[in-house]
Amino acid sequence: MKKYILIILFIGFNYAAPEYRKIILENDLKIILVSDEKYNKSSASMNVMVGSLSDPKEYQGLAHFLEHMLFLGTEKYPDVEDYGSYLKSNGGYSNAYTAEDHTNYHFEVYHDAFEGALDRFSQFFISPLFKQEYTEREMNAVHSEYQKNLEQDYWRMRQVKRNLYNSNHPANHFEIGTIETLSNVNRKVLLDFYKKYYSSNMMNLSILSNLDLDSLEKLARKYFSDINNTKKDRIKYPLNYLEEKNTLRLLKVEPVKDVKRLVLEFPTPSFYKYYESKPEQLIARLIGYEGEGSLQNLLKSKGLAMGVGAWGQNNTEDYGSLNLWVELTSDGFQNYEEVLSICFSYIELLKNAGYQSFIFDEAKILAELEEKYASKGEGTQVAVKMANNLAFYPIDQVERVEYIYNKENITAYMDLLSYVKPENMLATLSGYGIETTNTEQWYSAKYSYEENDGVLYSRIKNPEIITELKLPIENPFMPTSTDIIQDNDNKNISELIYDIKGMKVYHSRDLEFNRPKAKLIYNIFINENLMSLENYLLGQLYVASINENLSTIYSAAKLAGLEYQISHNIEGIKIEVSGYNSSIDELMKVIIKSIKNLSIDENIFSVIIDATKRNLENKSLNDAYQIAQENLSLINFGTAYSPTEQLSIIESISINDVEKYWDLIFNNIFIEASAHGNISKRDVQKLSIKLRNTFGYKSINKQDCFTSTRLDLPYGTKVTNTISSEVNNSAYVSYFKIGENSPRDRAMAMLIRTYVGQPYYMELRTNQQLGYIVAAGAFSRDNYSAMYCIVQSDGYPPHEVENRSIKFLSNAINDLDNLSNEQLSIYKNAAREAINEKSTSISQETDRRHILTHKFNNNFNRDNETLDALNEITIDDIKQTLSFTLNKETQRNITILLYANKLEIPLDIKPTFDNLNSWKKEQSYK
Known part of the structure; x- marks a missing residue:
């Protein structure tokens, strides 16, 4: 039956799909080019095959720190603000991340500015400056990122586990970096690491645009051929980050939030090579099944769990892991041993049942459907995936790896499942009330670790058969037709x-x-x-x-x-x-x-x-x-x-x-x-x-019907609230009402967002180092438009941040006198591109239409109205609006000053109210 369905499914409508081309430059840089005339933005991503596992022991966090430094000037574009300002003024965005075995840099921008962005981006990998004067400053930014994560349970658990990995394995490391670990890093250290690993043959580039493939190839060759090729060998990583041991290894960690969770980690070889059969996905699919007879269903019925899931992870090209998690109830937390035993009963069921061909068949059918009919997306999300795929999969399969189910591999499936056993497991239990004996060095996480080869270990080594546990049945929701409706309804209206x-x-x-x-x-x-x-x-x-x-x-x-x-x-x-x-x-x-x-x-x-x-x-x-x-x-x-x-x-x-x-x-x-x-x-x-x-x-x-209302502040009003928090960072969040949601207000908010956003970030984060999370902008929503400022700081109280923010905004108003009409034209062009952006999927288009029909009276002409208003706005209009919005005499402002747990609220800083609900009764909301 399933095979027959597969045959009839593809009688459908043909439509234009993205075009792909893969090339390898003379410097061995691998590139995938993607052309789609429907893209709203162009984008690019560079995967460099080195990450935090290659940090020298004496410079933990170096790979991550170098990632930060690449954004701060190149020989061709030495101004540290140039890259960010160029992207922002052209509706763009950029970011980067450092993984264990690779680092990824990426950006997106409107088409007209794409070549200029590619030029600037390529220089990261040709001639970065690593300016000494920014080394210490950006070190503080890395430290702020570390401080931001200090009370994040994800990072705390991750580090505690790493410390238990084999001491001679690179996985036993600290990846983010701090002022302490990076204190001896200078320009030479950065350059040495860069020259050692940043070789073109270790890089993989994706370029996506509405340009044709020939044009994209010309741009790729023009801007990326000069990257130096030192012919660096690919890095090999040892497999045994956690050796098998004939005992139950149980790590107990006290969380910051009340997170009651059991996570089982099973080290495996990498499964990149199994991309044609995807055994790790099939196993995760079976464990994460939620229907009758599933592991989750049984644990929930016993009141032990709120959710169950599993995932496979390639840590590097050499090793990975299979992971199973259980979100525990309070009873489940107290009875985690029973939960653990039931988990292994289900795993035993999977092993005894053998390979399930129908699961592969269903995955294959849907993958073939999705390859043809799924929205492929655009922008950095796709660019990052393509560059990373280029690094780890055969070049001829890069764009379709996720859709490939070419052949069943029963041996690979059973071999991978054989790693899911107690002696190859690290179990981690988290929840309030855990007895701890140790404190982790970097995050001060309290934990205990024990090895137990007693009764519980024997139970999970020889799990009981639980008759309530069953394998999944065939999926009742699989598509049965892909026919496109044929009728005379050709109207593009709701x-x-x-x-x-x-x-x-x-x-x-x-x-x-x-x-x-x-x-x-x-x-x-x-x-x-x-x-x-x-x-x-x-x-x-x-x-x-x-x-x-x-x-x-x-x-x-x-x-x-x-x-x-x-x-x-x-x-x-x-x-x-x-x-x-x-x-x-x-x-x-x-x-x-x-x-x-x-x-x-x-x-x-x-x-x-x-x-x-x-x-x-x-x-x-x-x-x-x-x-x-x-x-x-x-x-x-x-x-x-x-x-x-x-x-x-x-x-x-x-x-x-x-x-x-x-x-x-x-x-x-x-x-x-x-x-x-x-x-x-x-x-x-x-x-x-x-x-x-x-x-x-x-x-x-x-x-x-009940309709949500918002505070209708009189002009010249500022509402302030102060909060004494339990967390280790302070925050300043401020909201200024600009106006309503008229065409002019919408257009003005877009221009203010572009004008203020990047300079605010550059000054308060990069230059003044107030914190890791810094943002400013403007938006229109429902029946209003507003401007916002957000700064989270680990080193400055929020009232000090507010003073600096106000000073910056005041200077920004004055700086409008120096804004040229040419620059305003660039801002307007970015706004036009944003207004003209098309939906990238049926789902996204439905959301858009739903808002227009029900919130805005079926007005599908709103975008044209906004464009008309945009054309009329002058520099003086922007200055007048910003001045009016921010002036004490005319502002309509709500400001929150949140103080970290280590700070006292100064006595001279008073909130607007003592009791919020009583105060709200006296205000106007509409």
Whole structure:
């Protein structure tokens, strides 16, 4: 049956796909060129095959530090601001990261500026300056990045585990770097490392643009042929970063956030070479299966886990790992030994069952479909993937590696599964209340480590057979047709096809992508009289209960190319379904049935309450700037409930309360819906009526629904709040209202974002070294436009950051006198390109249309209105708007000053209010 489906699937519509060309320059630089006339932006990425594993022991973090330094000037472009300013003023973006075995640099920019960006980018790899005066300054930036990660559990766990790896293996290292580890690094050390490893034959470049392939090849040869080739041999890494040992190795780590998790790591050889059969993905797919009889299903039913997953990871070309994680409940944390035993029972089931051909067949079918019909994306996300693929896979397969399932490899599958055994495992348990005996050097993480060859080790070496555990069944959501609908509907508008009291449904056909996919969005608004703290929390728990009921089909749907999301927000509930239209109907039936027949198991409900509580409690331990942003939202939104408020009542909520929420809410709702893609009006109407009938609701008009409101500040008003936090960084977050969401306001916000963004970052981060996270810009949303400033600092109190930010902005206003009309023209061109950007997928286009039809009265001319307004704006207009927005006499500002746990709030810095909720009652929100 499956083979027959594969034969009939590809009767579909042909459409233009990206064109590819692979070349190798005379200096042995490998390049993939990608041409697609529909790209909104051009992009490039360079993979250099050296990373933190090659750091000298005396300079831990050197590879990462060098990555930072490459951005700070080259012989051809010595100005340290040139690269960033050029990209930003042309709507661009750039970044880089250092992995263990490679470093990746990447950028994207609008097409007209692409050649100039390539020229500047190529110089990173030809003639970097490594200016001594910036060495110490950028060392501080690296240290700030380290400080930012000090209370991030991901980095803490990662480092503790690394310290347990074999002491003579490069994986036992510290990768980020600090002022301490880099203190003796000078220009010579940087140059020596660069010359040793940054050879063209160790590099892999991707270039993506709307230009034809011949033009791209000319650019590649023009700008990258001068990279020096020292004929460096590829780096080889030893396999045994964690040797087998006849014992249970258990690492217990106390987390910063209340994260109760069990992670099992199994070292393996690299599986790059198995790209044609992908055994690691098949194993991860089986372990992560969520349906009846799955590992997750059993652990949840016992109240031991909230989620289960697995992934394969290539650490280098030589070694990798298979990993299994379990998100534990409080009971699961206390009974982690039982959880561990059940995990190995399922692993034993996989080994005894042998290779599952139908899993490979399903993966192959979907991969072939996705290769033909999936949106391939654009920009840095694709460029990075292409450059990295070029480094690790055969050059002739680079662009399609993820879609290749050429042949089953039963031997590779069983061999890889043989590494999943207790003697080849490092188990890591995290959670509050763990007894610890050690403190890790770099992150001060408290942990203990034990080796146990007793009863528990014997249990997992010889796991019991658990009859409730089963292998997956065939996927019911696999697409059955890829036919493109043929009808006379050639209008490129969203048409109102269903309009009754309580529901509006818009439909539009996809005329751009010609793929057998669609997306549906349903916004369910509640009656404004029902908005309260209790109902808001009940809404969250109700949606969590629906999602929990649907969890058994989530992985099957995703693996069949479908996605769904049921979410809760302050205005109500949102349902989104997307993917192959031949399967959407089946998925919607399951979702509707789950809503209609919602039944909440007591064990599952306690898991939901536990997860919700932990999520709320952990918010106070987010990044400093995130805490400040959330506090700003509490002030800015008329109705918003803090984590503290929600925690104050969560224990009083029962299953009965959540079940009664259905009757309370769905007697008072209004639905706004949109459907777009390869789906007919009739099918959309049928699905919408089914959903409506499921709710069985009493219809209300849209004007009776709750609508979120925002603070309407009088001119000349500044609202300040101070926060004494639990985290180790401070944050300054400030919001200035520019105006409404008129065409002129939208255009002005875009120009301000371009004018302020990069210089703000360059001055406050690179020059003044105030912190690692620095950003400024402007945006338009809903019925307003605003400007923002964000700085997270490990070394400066937020009031000092605010003073420096205000000084910079004041200077920026004055500097407008020196802005040329030519430069303004560049800013405007970037804004035009942004306005004219096209959606890159049916899903993205559905989102755009949904906003235009329901939020902006079906006004598809908004972009043209913005373009017209953009053309009229002068330099004087920008100066006047910035002056008016930032002047104390006319500002409308909300500022959050969040102080790190080591700082006291100065007595002379007073918040605007003592009690937020009391203060809000006296304010105007609209």
